[in-house]
Structure formats: C-alpha cells, structure tokens
Amino acid sequence: MNNYRGTQLFSIALFSLLLLTACNKPPGNFEGIQQNILNAVNVADANVTKNVKMVLLENTAMNGFDINVTTRKGDVRVVGVVDTQNQIDTTIKLAQGADGAHTIHNELIIKN
Template structure:
C-alpha cells in the first residue's frame, strides 16, 4: 500500500509541474497578431505625447505644420492638415518610433 501511495504522489507532482511549465510561455508575438506596441512599458501618456511632439517638430518635412497629438492609455491620436501623403507617412513613422505608444489613430488630412 505504501508503494502505491508514493507512486500516486509522484504522478500528481509530475502532472502539476508539467501544467505549470506549460503556462510559462515567453512574451512575444504570436502567429497572426501584429505587434503594435513599443518596447517601453508603463510610460505615462503625457510622456508619450511629449516624445511624439518632439519627433514631429524635429523633422524638417513636418516643421511648421500644426499637428495635434493626444494620448490615452497608449493610444496616440494625430490630428491636423499637411500638404502631402508622404508627410502623413513620415508622421506615422516618427510616432511608431516613440516609446510607450500602443496604437496610432491617424486623423491627418491632406490640404486641398
């Protein structure tokens, strides 16, 4: 009877360890999910907004344009009017380079 009890205990222990190990998956991309977040974590919305504004103001192609940047829970919203589609693309690329962004909502339009 002692041998059976020890075998039962060992079996339960091995199953528990296997289950706990299977739950310990590394963080990262999973197939079919695109990564839209930056590497930074726990970055304040005000810091994200400031990082994006500095990047936009520092680019010569966007200098002089009034682009509004607001951030809520890592979701960055770009609002404004520019001259070309290329300027919109640059603004999005610069925003993607900012630490702490989660998603970009592009509300930029081209002046007609």
C-alpha cells in the same frame, strides 16, 4: 468546570463580536487608490504625447505643420492638415517610433 464553561462562552461571544464588527467595517480609501492609478496613466500618456511631439518637431519636413497629438492609455491620436500623403506617412512612422506609443490613430488630412 462551571468556571471553564463560562470562560469558553465568553471567548466565543467575544470572537463572534469581533468578526461581526470587522465585516461591517467601511471600505478603505479605494477612491484614492483609483485616483493614483489614473494619475500614473495620465503621467505616462503625457510623456508619450511629449515624445511624439518632440519627434515631429525634430523632423525638419514636419515641424512646420500644426499637428495635434493626444494620448490615452498609450494610444496616440494625430490630428491636423498636411500637404501630401508622404507627409502623413512620415508623421505616422515617426509617431510609431516614439517611446511609449502603442497604436497610432491617423486623423491627418491633405490640404486641398
């Protein structure tokens, strides 16, 4: 009976030690996981930007203007100078039709 009691206490002590050791384990590579997520978002944003630029270049009425396109989390920002309100409307409509674009932030201005 004494031998069984000793084995039981040893097992409990060993199990407790393992639990305490596991609780003190340093965190995993969460920075690497976060970086991979950021890279995935950036790749998708880069593709959206490319899609919007391609749509604008393919439109003969808009390809002569210097319109800067940036994307963050699917939100597209178009910045530049155009000649008419109709060109602003066309740019916004084209950008909205590009693959992956969620929201278009219009920062286009009309040249005086």
